[in-house]
Amino acid sequence: LGGVRGVLNTVAKEARGRVTPGREAPLKRVLLSLFRYDAGRALRRVIDLETLAQRAGCTVAELDAVVAPFVLRRLFVFGGASGERRDVTGEVIRTRTLEVAHEALFDAWEEYRQLIKNHGPMQSLHADVQAAASRWAAQNYDANELWGDGVLLRRAEDARNRGEVE
Secondary structure, X not given: OOHHHHHHHHHHHHHHHOOOOOOXXXXXXXXXXXXXXXXXXXXXXXXXXXXHHHHHOOOHHHHHHHHHHHHHOOOEEEEEEEEEEEOOOOOEEEEEEEEEOOOHHHHHOHHHHHHHHXXXXXXXXXXXXXXXXXXXXXXXXXXXXXXXXXXHHHHHHHHHHOOOXX
């Protein structure tokens, strides 16, 4: 029967089947945003709904509809006011977050496992490039601080040449 892993896969497939047609692309972007790839494995990422909606290319209301089947089955969970921001009037707005309920979902759900396999290494490279760019900016764009040994640059160029960079 597959134990916990089998149950998670079945419930996730059921939730996936409840996603309204035409919302596959936002769902994929949500799934990609709910993990970070580190040392060859996916780790849970907590993300605020405003940022997640932007990444998914939809409004927060549309995002709620995309993730609802997963939240109702307790595969994803909303967090409370874990952060805050200010609107244009200076009013503090508490932000809601979303995350997977348990990292076991990454391995148990076949579709998610494949998505992580296909996109995880590129996500890791992207994070490395962003960190390098931030370090370079902190050094006032000093040419001597550019990817010293060129390893990161070669990884990025190889990924581009394989067509893995969007």
